[in-house]
Amino acid sequence: MCRARCRRRCSGRGPTTRWTCRTSEVAEATGVDRFLRLRRMSRLIRSFVRTFRQLVPTSAAGHRARGADRAAGTLRGAAAALLRAALQRQGPSAWRCPRRAPCGATSGWVARTSTGCSTRTSGVDKADGQKVQKQSRKDKKESLDTNGVPWSIPSGGSVARMFGQPSVLPEEDELPGFRAALEEYAAEMFRLSKKLLSIMARVLGHPADFFDQYLTAPVATHRLLHYWPLEDFQTEIGVGEHTDYGLLTVLAQDTVGGLQVLNAKDGRWVHCVPIPNAFVVNLGDMLARWTNHKFKSTIHRVVTISRKERYSVPFFLEPNMDAQIALGGILPAGEAPAAPGDTAEDILERFYRASGQLKPRGAAGAPAPPRESEAGAGAAHGQPSFEPPPRVSSQ
Numbered sequence: 175m176c177r178a179r180c181r182r183r184c185s186g187r188g189p190t191t192r193w194t195c196r197t198s199e200v201a202e203a204t205g206v207d208r209f210l211r212l213r214r215m216s217r218l219i220r221s222f223v224r225t226f227r228q229l230v231p232t233s234a235a236g237h238r239a240r241g242a243d244r245a246a247g248t249l250r251g252a253a254a255a256l257l258r259a260a261l262q263r264q265g266p267s268a269w270r271c272p273r274r275a276p277c278g279a280t281s282g283w284v285a286r287t288s289t290g291c292s293t294r295t296s297g298v299d300k301a302d303g304q305k306v307q308k309q310s311r312k313d314k315k316e317s318l319d320t321n322g323v324p325w326s327i328p329s330g331g332s333v334a335r336m337f338g339q340p341s342v343l344p345e346e347d348e349l350p351g352f353r354a355a356l357e358e359y360a361a362e363m364f365r366l367s368k369k370l371l372s373i374m375a376r377v378l379g380h381p382a383d384f385f386d387q388y389l390t391a392p393v394a395t396h397r398l399l400h401y402w403p404l405e406d407f408q409t410e411i412g413v414g415e416h417t418d419y420g421l422l423t424v425l426a427q428d429t430v431g432g433l434q435v436l437n438a439k440d441g442r443w444v445h446c447v448p449i450p451n452a453f454v455v456n457l458g459d460m461l462a463r464w465t466n467h468k469f470k471s472t473i474h475r476v477v478t479i480s481r482k483e484r485y486s487v488p489f490f491l492e493p494n495m496d497a498q499i500a501l502g503g504i505l506p507a508g509e510a511p512a513a514p515g516d517t518a519e520d521i522l523e524r525f526y527r528a529s530g531q532l533k534p535r536g537a538a539g540a541p542a543p544p545r546e547s548e549a550g551a552g553a554a555h556g557q558p559s560f561e562p563p564p565r566v567s568s569q
């Protein structure tokens with residue numbers, strides 16, 4: 175039996191305090207954890223559905239997001255089914271994948287951690303890998319990360335393989351329609367992102383379809399976020415100050431508010447007041463680097479000042495992992511030659527190493543990357559020392 179505050183029965187091996195119980199063992203032994211997870215997820219998904227309802231038919235780019243509307247309808251049904259399942263204690267068993275999970279999956283529910291602090295950037299170019307700092311305040315949020323481009327098979331090394339993994343989600347019979355609705359919404363966000371990028375391409379003096387060549391096997395994360403109200407502003411935050419590291423982020427937020435953007439000119443935080451029927455679009459570090467900061471990445475954070483819980487749904491887009499992202503390389507005049515280490519994958523890897531999600535190369539104690547055969551079913555591509563994905567408080 176577990177000691178401390180946990181009465182769950184463990185396998186009897188080793189120390190059995192609440193904090194050292196392995197979720198899988200607890201779930202196996204009692205089924206309780208599974209039930210709790212299901213309840214938690216049902217709340218998250220219900221609120222996600224509410225956020226969807228607020229999604230507008232018309233986005234910032236005048237793009238009609240019919241898919242998002244349809245997906246909202248499907249999700250309403252899916253959430254109801256999930257709740258029913260929760261009541262009957264028939265929850266899915268494996269769709270929460272804790273970070274550092276042996277299965278190495280890169281998506282799934284990322285719980286609020288008891289110790290984790292977000293990382294933040296002290297500059298706007300994390301692409302150089304050295305500017306990530308530890309925040310002193312803890313993020314008070316949880317999320318469900320899913321693969322935003324499930325059809326894409328990114329090619330490259332371990333980062334590409336990590337992102338190419340399927341999402342950890344309830345099975346169809348556990349939550350009918352949920353996967354389809356997520357995919358439909360993500361596909362719509364991908365279309366919208368491409369539309370926005372085509373406008374940017376023209377601003378940069380390129381043909382409208384310029385970015386398409388870099389988006390044939392992209393990487394994207396579709397995230398469902400839930401924030402609790404903050405109780406102590408000294409020690410807690412929604413998400414710490416950061417820039418997203420990819421190309422761009424299309425974000426739907428509810429009406430609670432809390433997203434803030436840094437005005438680089440006067441150093442003040444500006445509230446990104448929710449506008450009904452609008453998406454927020456953040457530019458990421460890769461776009462900043464590619465344009466030599468002609469397009470700046472958005473420094474933002476979430477400080478939930480309301481007593482209400484907050485929900486948001488960002489869609490983060492990165493290009494093909496082998497896209498060369500040289501500093502200023504996308505500017506038509508004076509194309510900078512790409513140097514080794516300039517691919518999107520190199521940049522992501524540097525970021526993960528600098529933020530501690532990936533151990534430095536050759537670090538003492540750094541576990542060796544598992545061989546493919548050791549990776550297990552959930553890590554079909556063999557995820558090494560990655561603590562999977564969440565673009566942490568980065569993204």
Ligand SMILES: O=C(O)CCC(=O)C(=O)O
Pocket residue numbers: 399413418425427433474475476485486487488567568569
């Ligand atoms: O929830 C939000 O509004 C922003 C979330 C965010 O910035 C992130 O996850 O990178």
Ligand SMILES: [Fe+2]
Pocket residue numbers: 416417418474567568569
């Ligand atoms: Fe962000």
